[in-house]
């Protein structure tokens with residue numbers, strides 16, 4: 390049975406006032422953009438695991454917003470095993486504190502609290518963005534976390550209006566770290582295993598087989614299978630001799646002619662060099 394993770398990138402592009410302040414970010418990046426970046430990275434990382442299903446409850450284009458009632462129904466109907474809302478915080482004033490904070494609803498289940506704490510500590514460990522808040526682990530009656538049937542956490546991944554946090558949370562690197570931290574906790578708690586990597590098979594263009602054989606030294610009087618091979622190879626190089634496994638005068642003559650044609654020592658003895666020449670395509 391797959392472990393079901395519901396993810397929500399908080400707000401949407403149209404939410405008024407949820408953005409980085411102009412003084413710290415001339416582009417006034419929207420909170421949803423930051424939230425979406427983390428969630429997208431999480432989806433990508435989680436897709437590498439077996440037995441984890443991910444459901445995004447916000448509009449991945451950011452163009453529309455669904456109510457919490459609608460989102461809650463989707464999460465509960467789907468039977469999610471864990472819900473995570475990804476946000477970035479704002480104090481509505483430029484300040485220099487901040488940091489990551491993590492929320493569960495009031496009177497939370499022990500499971501929710503465990504998830505919250507694990508996510509918080511992993512995210513701080515990964516990013517170093519501890520901040521100076523006295524209460525980073527919070528219980529609050531947030532609409533987003535109400536009436537969900539599974540453990541549910543809302544993570545605020547730093548303050549958009551903090552002079553300390555804002556430059557960091559705007560970076561791709563920070564989003565990577567946050568996503569990595571959250572996924573690490575999900576993997577740990579769900580016990581999910583990485584999918585076996587399916588690397589595209591290289592189609593060999595040539596089959597190289599290394600066969601080690603001992604080639605006997607053959608000369609007049611030799612007999613047997615090796616002589617048959619020699620006679621066959623000599624014929625392949627243009628000789629016309631019987632293949633009888635008996636190294637007689639005809640084979641001797643054919644071998645010397647072959648040796649002469651390849652500038653080998655003409656000794657009527659088939660040793661390594663002559664075998665090599667016989668076995669080389671030409």
Ligand SMILES: [Zn+2]
Nearest residue numbers: 399420476477
């Ligand atoms: Zn938010």
